[in-house]
Amino acid sequence: MKGKATSFDIAHRAGVSQSTVSRALSNSPLVNQETRDRIKQIAQELNYKVDKNASNLRKQRSNTVALLLFEDPSTDDSQINPFFISMLGSITKACSAANYDLLVSFQNLADDWHAEYEDTHKADGLILLGYGDYLDYEAKINQLQEQETHFVRWGAADPKYPGISVGSNNFQGGYMVTEHLISQGRTRFAFVGEAGTHAPEFLARFQGFTHALSQADLMDQFVGQFDAIFTVEAGLEAALELFAEGERPDAIVCASDLIALGVIQAMRQEGLRCPEDIAVTGFDNIPIAGFVEPALTTVQQDTKAAGITLVEHLLKHINNENTSDTLIPASLIIRDSSKPLTQD
C-alpha cells in the first residue's frame, strides 16, 4: 500500500464502515467486542495511527499544552536558570501522565509574547513560567483573560487575578532558613538578592527573612540587604560591596544558590572562611549545591509538586472548572555552609 493508512483502509479490510473503525479504536461500547478486536488487530498490522490534525480539528481539542518560558533578559543565551529546567522536567512528566503533549517556547521578554498557541488551536492552554514580573505583565494577563485563553502562571498569587497562580512558598522558605541560622547561633545577618516588586520571589524570601529576624529580636543587628540578580557574578559583586561597607555579618542569606556561590567566591577573595567566619545559605538546591566547598545549605522548592499542580490546574481551567491559588511548601536542606559558630 502507498502512503500512510487511513481509517478507510482499515474499514475496507475489516469489511465495515469507517465510522465503526473510529468507534472501535476509541473503545466505544457501541461496537461489538469481536468487531472491535478484529479492527484493532488490523489497525496494528497496518501500523495505523489516528491523524491528530483531523481528529483535533473535529474534536476542537488538541490534548496539548504550551509552555512559555520567560528568560531573564539580563542573562545571556546559555544561562538558563537551573530551577526552570527542573520545572520543565516535572511539567513534561505531569503532561505525559495526563496524556497531553507539550509545546515549549522560549519567550524573549522584550518582544511581544508569542502566545497564539491556543488561538490557532495548537494547544488547549498555556503555562507561563518565568522569574520576576515579566515585562508588561498586567497588560498581557488582561489580554489573555479577555480572549478567554486558558492559562496558569508560576508565581506568587496576585489578588488582582485570582485562581491562575501556583508558586513556591518563598516567604516560608526564607523564614525557615533564617530560623535555622539563628538556631545555629548566628546573630548578625545580611541578605543578598534583589528585594523589589519586579522580583516578587526574592522579595518574599526577604520578607520571610526579616520576619524571622524580628521574631528573634535580631533586627537591630541587621547589616543590610544588597541587590543582586540571580547570577554568580551578581552575588560576587554584591558581597564585595557588602564587605567594603565595613560592618561584617556572621550570616548571609542569599536569594538563590548562584548568588550564594558568588558570595562564597567573594569571601575567598577577602580571606574570609565559610562557615567559620560567615555562614552562607542559598535557595533552589541546584544540582551542584551539595558538591561545592563548603556544601551549601539551601532551600529546596518542590518542583515535582509544582509541575503536577500547574498541569492539574490548567487542565481544570480547560474543563471550565476553577482552581484556587496554591502555595507549595519548600523544604530546608542543611549542609556545611551553615555550621554552628565555634568558639575559637
Place this chain on the structure above:
Amino acid sequence: MKGKATSFDIAHRAGVSQSTVSRALSNSPLVNQETRDRIKQIAQELNYKVDKNASNLRKQRSNTVALLLFEDPSTDDSQINPFFISMLGSITKACSAANYDLLVSFQNLADDWHAEYEDTHKADGLILLGYGDYLDYEAKINQLQEQETHFVRWGAADPKYPGISVGSNNFQGGYMVTEHLISQGRTRFAFVGEAGTHAPEFLARFQGFTHALSQADLMDQFVGQFDAIFTVEAGLEAALELFAEGERPDAIVCASDLIALGVIQAMRQEGLRCPEDIAVTGFDNIPIAGFVEPALTTVQQDTKAAGITLVEHLLKHINNENTSDTLIPASLIIRDSSKPLTQD
C-alpha cells in the same frame, strides 16, 4: 460575534469569497493588493488566527518538530544533564527562527520510545538527543528508517547509518585540552570517565586524550583510565580509587565538568591542591565552571551551532534532501585549574 472567527466570517465582512481570504492572508500574488490589504485589516480587527489543525490537515504539514530527550537512567529525575539544557535552548531558538514549533518529550530509556509524533502528523520530524547509546539503539533506528520517519540524532557519526548524525568533535576536544596541559608542563596523566562503547562521546574524548599523549611520547607515564558516569559523585569515587592505587598523576583529564568537580572534591579530601599538585580539566563548560575554586579549565561544545545544524539538517530531510554527518568543533576554555607547574 460568538466563538472564534473563521475565514468565512472575514470573507463575509469583506464581501469576497472564503478562498480569496485564504489567499490574501498567505500573501498570494493572485489576489489584488488592495483586496489583500483590506482583508488583512479585517482579519486583524477580528483577531483572526488560522486554525492550524485545519491548515495542517489540508497541507499535510505541521511546521512542528519533536525533540525526544533521552535521560540517563542512572540519574534521578532532578539531574538533567546541563549540556542538554543548553542544547534545548539552542534548538528552540533555531526552530523558531525557521518558523517551526517544538514539541518536547522526555523519553524513558527503559520504555518503548514514544515516537509517534510524525505518524500522527503532530510533527514533521524528530530530533533525538541523548548521551551514550540509548538502549536498543539500532533496532529503533531501523524502525524509524523503515517507516520513513524524518529524523536526525545528536551523536558521533555511525557508518551504518550515514547522514543522520550531528555531534561535537569530542576527539578533537580531548586532544586539545590534553595538548594544553602538556604545554603547561604536565607529564603524568590520568583520565576519569567511562570509555566504553556505550558512552561513545566519552570514548572519543579519551581517544583524543591518548592521541595527544602518544604524540608527546608520554604514554609510558600514563597512570590510567578510571570509569565514571557523568555525575559529581561518580567523579569523586573514581578519583578516590585512583588515589588509592598509589601512582599519582600531575594532571587529570575528566570526561565532563561534573566529574571534574567530583575529582577536585576528592583531592580536597586527600589534602591535594589543584592545580599546584594536580591539574584538572573538565568538559562542557557548565554555567558554574568559571566560579568554582579553582576556576575550571574545560572544553566548550558549541551548542548554538549544534542546535542550528540539527534543525537545519532535519528540515532538509523533511524536504527530502540529504545531509552529511557533521562534526562541530569544540573550543578550549582556559582557567585556573590547569595552571603551569610551579617549582616550589
Place this chain on the structure above:
DNA sequence: AAATTGGATTATGCCGATATAATGCATAAA
C-alpha cells in the same frame, strides 16, 4: 402477522482551511 424494542452498524454532515479547476470581466487582437 404486525408492531415494538434494542443492539450493531452505516450514512451523512461537518470541523476550517488550501489547492485546483472554473468562471467573470475588461482589454487587446483578429
Place this chain on the structure above:
DNA sequence: TTTATGCATTATATCGGCATAATCCAATTT
C-alpha cells in the same frame, strides 16, 4: 463583432477523522 488573452475572483473537491441521525435486523411483544 468575434475570438483570444490575462487578471481577479469564485466554486468545488479534499484532507481524515468524529458525532449525530438514520437504518438494518434479529428477538420480543401484542
